Amino acid sequence: MPYYFIILSSFLIILLCFLYIILILDSILANVSIKYIDVSTSKKATRVIKEILDELNLKEAAFFDLGSGRGALAIRIKRFFPCFNVYGFDRSPFKIYLSRIRAFLSGQKVVFIRKNIFNINLGKADIIYVYIWPETMKKLKEKLEKELKPGATIIASTFPVPGWQPQITKETLSIKKDPGFERIYVYRR
Numbered sequence: 253m254p255y256y257f258i259i260l261s262s263f264l265i266i267l268l269c270f271l272y273i274i275l276i277l278d279s280i281l282a283n284v285s286i287k288y289i290d291v292s293t294s295k296k297a298t299r300v301i302k303e304i305l306d307e308l309n310l311k312e313a314a315f316f317d318l319g320s321g322r323g324a325l326a327i328r329i330k331r332f333f334p335c336f337n338v339y340g341f342d343r344s345p346f347k348i349y350l351s352r353i354r355a356f357l358s359g360q361k362v363v364f365i366r367k368n369i370f371n372i373n374l375g376k377a378d379i380i381y382v383y384i385w386p387e388t389m390k391k392l393k394e395k396l397e398k399e400l401k402p403g404a405t406i407i408a409s410t411f412p413v414p415g416w417q418p419q420i421t422k423e424t425l426s427i428k429k430d431p432g433f434e435r436i437y438v439y440r441r
């Protein structure tokens with residue numbers, strides 16, 4: 253076996269181990285189970301969200317992505333709606349740093365803040381996007397009911413706000429075998 257092949261594969265193995273250790277450390281710091289290393293909103297679902305936001309016809313809005321992950325959705329929203337003030341909140345330091353780098357490289361002014369979403373005042377948000385696990389949604393519902401201003405729009409992906417009646421439901425069918433996956437729920441306070 254050529255020696256450069258051995259060096260290259262050793263390098264790749266070390267790199268993978270390093271990335272895996274970062275992910276584990278990050279999930280410990282963010283207090284998230286490693287099984288929840290997350291999924292991001294797909295481009296297809298983002299297009300559906302864009303259509304929903306187009307219909308709102310807002311000139312200016314504060315858009316909060318609660319649990320912004322690696323930042324792709326928030327950055328795409330800023331690109332589609334430059335007039336929006338877009339904020340991404342996540343408790344994972346690794347994802348927030350990564351999101352800031354992505355925002356910088358893409359030239360989009362998105363504010364990424366490392367914070368537990370339960371420590372944010374939601375009263376300033378005009379639009380809230382949330383793609384978060386059902387057990388967190390249950391708790392978040394109470395906070396939304398207490399803090400949201402009248403007229404705020406809430407867009408939830410995959411996991412609905414328990415007990416709320418959506419105004420609109422849209423399928424994105426990113427994964428055909430699991431139709432509930434990336435179903436988009438829209439609510440109005």
Ligand SMILES: C[S@@+](CC[C@H](N)C(=O)[O-])C[C@H]1O[C@@H](n2cnc3c(N)ncnc32)[C@H](O)[C@@H]1O
Nearest residue numbers: 290291292293319320321325342343368369383
């Ligand atoms: C499924 S990902 C969604 C990522 C992004 N919103 C998107 O659509 O691409 C969920 C994210 O929520 C974050 N998260 C979960 N609970 C949180 C909490 N209490 N506070 C802040 N972030 C949280 C996780 O770290 C993860 O990055």
